[in-house]
Amino acid sequence: MASAIVLLTLAAVAAQGPAPAAPYSVFSRGGRQPLPVRTIAGQDMFALDDLARLFPLTVREDALAGGLTIGVNNQTIVLTAQQPLASVGGQMVSLPAAPVHEGRSWFVPVDFVSRALAPILGSGLELRKPSRLILVGDIRMPRIAGRVEPLGSLLRVTLDVAPATPHTVTQDGGRLLVRFDADALDAQLPAAPAGSELLQAVRLADPPTVVAFDLGPRFASFRTADQPAPGGATRIVIDLVAQTETTPPAGTPLPSPPPPPATAPADTPPLLDLPPTGGLRTIVIDPGHGGEDTGARGARGTVEKTVALAVARRLKAALEGRLGVRVLLTRDGDQTIAIDQRAAVANNNKADLFVSLHASASVRPAISGAEVFYLSLAEYGDEARRVARGAAEALPVLGGGSRDIEVIPWEMAQARHIDQSAAFAHAVEAALRDRVAMSPRAVQPAPLRVLGGANMPAILLELGVLTNPQQEQQLAGDDYQNLVVQGLIDAIVRFRASTAGETR
Template identity: 50%
Template sequence: MSLLRALRKGPCLPHTARTAALLLAAIGVVPALVAQTPQPQELVVVRPDGRSQLSVTRAKSGAMLSLADLANVFHLTIREDTIAGGVTASYKDKTIVLVPNQRLASVQGRVVSLSAAATRAGNTWLVPLDFVSRALAPIYDVPIELRPASGLVIVGNVRVPRVTVRHEAGTNVSQLVLEVTPSAEPTIALDGRRLIVRFDAFMIDAKVPAIDDDGYVQGVRVAEPASLVVELGRRFKTYRASRTSGTDTLEVTLDLAPSAPGTPAPSPPGTPTPSPFPGEAPPLLTEPQGVRTIVLDPGHGGNETGAKGPGGTLEKDVTLVIAQQLKTLIENKLGLRVLLTRSGDQAISLDQRAAFANNNKADLFLSLHTNASVRPGVSGAEVLYLSLDEYGPEAQNAALQAADAVPALGGGTRTLAMVPWDLAQAPHIDASARLAAFVDAALRQRVTMSGRALQRAPLRVLIGANMPAVLVEMGFLTNADEERRLRSKEFQTRLVQALYQAIERFRARVSVGVAGATGPTPAPSGAPRPAVRARGEAAAGRLR
């Protein structure tokens, strides 16, 4: 007997279910007094492992969600009672009862009001938005927060602070006030004519007003994953940041100003520029420039086909497809400059690939490959960064090489460290190890890894890269099952999402100065310690 039918029979149910039925019958005719909220076009469900969307349907009673969509996203079991005309939604051992034409739900025997009644539309049931917060959240095993005004559903312990932006224009100083709730630490970087404020959060729920250009601020926009970008005006020269902390709120004030009155120009080298804020500390929360340009290297090409699968799949084709998809995702979500060492089927030498990255002043270099083995059963992805063991003490000391001061155009000097080509990667080994750890951790969440997933090896393609650089073996083409996966769009999407996540997280750490830190590089939690491959090990001899 279904729960809905039992609710109507009453005596066959336990006391709590009979109570729920009586309450539904008794107060079902009373309209629910629920405050009106904005109706988004869709809801974005934010979890620690990513995001998904819920379509919002417009109905006479307001914004509604498909119960079938909710079931897919939240792993609910839906059972319909065709005789009683109602429906139940269960999560594990907990149940929600919905009766048609009543703005009520029985949630584990407790009656709650909804803004609209559940209704049937074709082959699915529709429920109001507040079903998520009032009915689903109480039975779920992690917190669920509905933010209808922002179109967000936050599931689990995900940091998504609300950020409210206020702008106060002035003659000599323009002020932006950022109210952050709950508090999330920001870092601030001046990047050309933009001021970028990045928050230590998964994403931000920002409310940004329209801003009239006052000469200092042209506009403010949200940038993925958790940043605000301030477009600066022609009068802007410098800024000061200050902060005020409350119980669970942080207020950051940005004062944007022209150059100080009477400032001589230009000053001799080494002379500090006078501040428009005399007697006060310099701007705080500043950061290094961080990651702005990424070079993706699709392995092989032309006559260099690379590994070949039993079904005829070529490594050069798989790597190019993945690189193109990753380039598009990074550009769309992070707004970074992304270049490919090859955009078609052409052969490029290993040294030319690193030189391309160096000449374009790349901040990251990812070389993408698929693996091969004489044993067809070997499978799994691997992440490698350069081992200096093959290059002796000279390579170990390259990172400590003293820099030389050389004349710069326009006067002054510029500091340059002259490092031989074969040792260009040496100063970046620690950062490369950190990048490799991020890639390894992200891949583990989405694909199968080999038994030697995180490794160091003497890789020719990485030797001359003058930036953090790693090589990713995305799977073994010589394994028939893995070949089929590498050709599938679903598996390619998983690989691209993992690589994107690793880059995003590494970039966030660079912005607060972590990735460039010296000292040993810890492996991510649960990952094995990197293995060191001896020269000549593996079929390809690691001539990557």
């Protein structure tokens, strides 16, 4: 049975044939070389022979086992036919497809370079699939993504450069030149707006480490500024300023006023399905602890993980019912969830708010009351404060998409949202204070790892203190849990109103 399947698979591969595809470019100190690509069964693949010409590989075929042993730097990569896996120095890594034996050559998916070769060859090997590049050694090839937007009478050009690279911006006749101190550029340049009289084209100049802007007839001057962007990138902002309008000669009619808005036809349905303004569409609630990690425990056996999940479920039902927002729980059962995984759920679902629920413990039974935390940046050093300061301007939204989580180091994600997180924490404190007992320090910043990775406003709420006998009883009961849920809903409504009109 197994061999029949193998034969069918091989037949299918042969029928599709290895199709040629655009080659990759391999950049090293020695220059630039093309690396052919074959598309086999929908996968872009490199021939191992080609890789062995570029990298110090020795390839041995093990006909008996149907696999390959590749020696690199005294380490070994083992590939097995039919398996999308590689053993890299004894560690298993996955590949998007199994190696393919085609004629006398073996082909491996392009990801073999990043997943199998790079770990062994070290940091000087980088695969950039979108731009079909492989960088070898200390090649300086920043990624540049640009966009152009009209800003009143200005035209604003933004170039996001990662990593930050020294550069100059100078005017050279009818061109503006941005010269980068780099070996090459991996650039996605924007098009000039159609019919613009300020900017006619954006292109790579000669040498191709210079980006040239061909200026239009109304260009008068430019100004430029650099902003640090998250993840060690730079944003270069260049404003192209137009010549001032000449005063229209006397007798020129004033521009006609805009036409009055057309009245909607009577049968136009009312717009009921507009998303709520303020951008609160998805809320992630994180019931703390779970599984073997019970969290705090009260004298009568009430455990934190159970209280947190009960409140989370009530809150989810109430939010969905009353606010019509999407609510996800990081766990909806009694399972263990890694701490970084909790913020990842929120990030992956593009949540607009993250609420982690806990109950605390104290060695002093008299301590009681709820407490609200947001992330303290003090322990994260200067970079976090820089990211936080640049929050409004440095949002790396390229081509309309938000890709900030790719470039912000994981633990920095929260830094940009710290002001909103603090505002939300205060809203929660104010709403809870009317309903339940609060701790003497009811709102405070703290270095909480669960919040650090969240790329949206985020708080952690200690619902109460389980080691206080009276609070243990309250925390386990419906009344207290409902009061907390009502308080959180009030706070979320207030927070949504305060952020209405802001876009993320």
